Amino acid sequence: MQQSLIERARALASAQVFGPGLAPCRCGAPRHVHQGRKSLGSHSATNCARYRRDPADVLLERAQAAANNRLGQDLAQSDRPRRRRRPRRPKKPGEWSIGASDTGSCRRAIWYRENPPPGYVPAPVDRRAALAGTLIHDSISRRRRALYPWRLQEQSVTLPGLDRPSRYDEYDPVTGVLYDYKTAGDWKWAVVGESGPPETEWDQGQLYALALHLAGQLVVEVRIVYYERKSGADEEFSRPFDEQAARRALGRLTAIATALDLGTALPRDRSGPSTDVICRRYCGARIDCWSINQAEAAGRSPESYTLVTDADDIEWALGEYDRTRAEKSKAEKAQNVAKALLDGIPPATYGEFEYVHTGGRLKDPEPDPAARLRQLEGLWDLPETERPALAELDYPTKRTRTTSRMEVRRVRAAVRARRATPGRG
Known part of the structure; x- marks a missing residue:
């Protein structure tokens, strides 16, 4: 931006007085002295043919408006134009926006997104983690594109039976490896460390690989790479390309599209906003899907109000509570027996498990x-x-110390996988 424009904006700021802005013209005269009903005409004193707002005044207005914006507001604002490009008109059969990334989505949430009931208004959702993930993802893609220029990044692929193209993260046509990036917060990082990628995320990667395979490309392996947002640590998991597994996942997605074609309401796949953070914070359909307002008025939980509607439902819910209570009691007894076996065992790593001493840290004064x-x-x-x-x-x-105790942990899944695969890692 020209330094002279910035300097003129500073000069206008120093000359500002309290009250409505004068919106000066390029000729230097304020807008209200120009001719015409809307003050858009000429101004004889400055030989101005028509009003044209001074770019320095526009710059000053934007700078002052942005001065108090928080970073989170700026990120949300930058993301809004991209999201607005999506069509808002009602969709018809054959126009459903279902893709490989929907393998882990709740089917009822897809139904609300694609074919919502009349009068439905999405609830606000917390998009901060998603925005942070997008920033990291874009940065990773940009850097890897520079490092590996022969690899294909962010390319669209088509899956038979789905109306919307899918988009993979990275593919190496020389080695036949497809990469899928995931960013992880604390909870996700702990889950991945314990169990590795969920099958729904493997399905997503296998679907991208299937699309490439059907297009005649070499696909040998699918890799999922997790990047922890807090620490910057990364872990990688790999599986051979499995065409049959990919086709089964594709069948599940095309079944959803067929149900939408038939106007069938899809079932819920999550437990509800009382117990599931995805429902509570990140699903725009939660208020309508779980009748949250009606449940609050009735003094019940959304799950109880929505799912428990008669005496048979109540009996079923009581049976579920009694069954899980008995299972919990049995598990606690078995855990206490196992705990006694570990008394006096020195902390160390034993095969797939870590026996560690936690706590005992000095707290702040x-x-x-x-x-x-x-x-x-x-x-x-x-x-x-x-x-x-x-x-x-x-x-x-x-200063006191945190509670000291012994804890059993599984070695992280990525480490276990490297140990089980000679030559990797």
């Missing part, structure tokens, strides 16, 4: 009321003239 009382009692017997002012006394603090 905190006020110590008991020490404060002893401090004041020690000063009580002094003559009043010798006692220090209360404000001059340092308030005593104490």
Whole structure:
């Protein structure tokens, strides 16, 4: 941007007074002195033929408006134009936007997205984690594109039976390896560390690979790469391309598209907003899907109001509670027996498990009321003239340790996979 334009914007800012803006013209005269009903005409004193707003004033207005914007607001604003490009008109059979990325989506959420009931208004959702993931994903793609220029990045592929093209992250046509990137927060990173990628995410990668295979490309392996947002750590998992597994996943997606063609309401795949954070924070259909407002008015949970509608449903819910209570009691007894077997075992890694000592960390200093009382009692017997002012006394603090205990953990799934595959890692 031209330095002269910035300097003129600064000059206009220094000349601003309280009240409505003058919106000066390029000729220097304010808008209201120009001719015409809308003050868009000429101004004889400056030989101006017509009003044209000064670009420096436009720049000043934008700079002042942006001065108090938070980073999160800017990210959301930058994402909005891309999302608005999606068609808003009602969709018809053969126009469903179902792709490989829907393998892990709740079918009822897809139904609301693709064929919502009349009067449906999506609820606001928390998109901060998604925006952070998009920023990291875009940065990864840009850097890997520079490192490996022969690889194909962010390419569209077509799957038979689906109306919308899918888009993979990265494909190496020389080695036949397809890469799928995932960013992970604390919860997701812990789940991946325990169990590895869920089958729905393997299905997504296998579907991209199937599309490439059907297009005549070499596909040997699918790799899922997780990047932890907090620490920057990454872990990679791989599987051979499995055409049969990919076709089964494709069959499940085409079944959803067929149900939409027939106008069939799709079932819910998640437990509900009381127990599932995805429902509670990230699903725009939650209010209508789970009748949240009606449930609140009735004094019931959304799940109870929606799913438990008669005496038979109540009996079923009581049976589920009783069954899981018995299973929990049995599991706790078995865990206590196993815990006794580990008493005195030194912390270390044993095969697929880690036996670790956690806790015992010093906490931050905190006020110590008991020490404060002893401090004041020690000063009580002094003559009043010798006692220090209360404000001059340092308030005593104490530091305690977090609870210390032994904990059993599984070695992270990526490490287990490397150990099981000679030559990898």
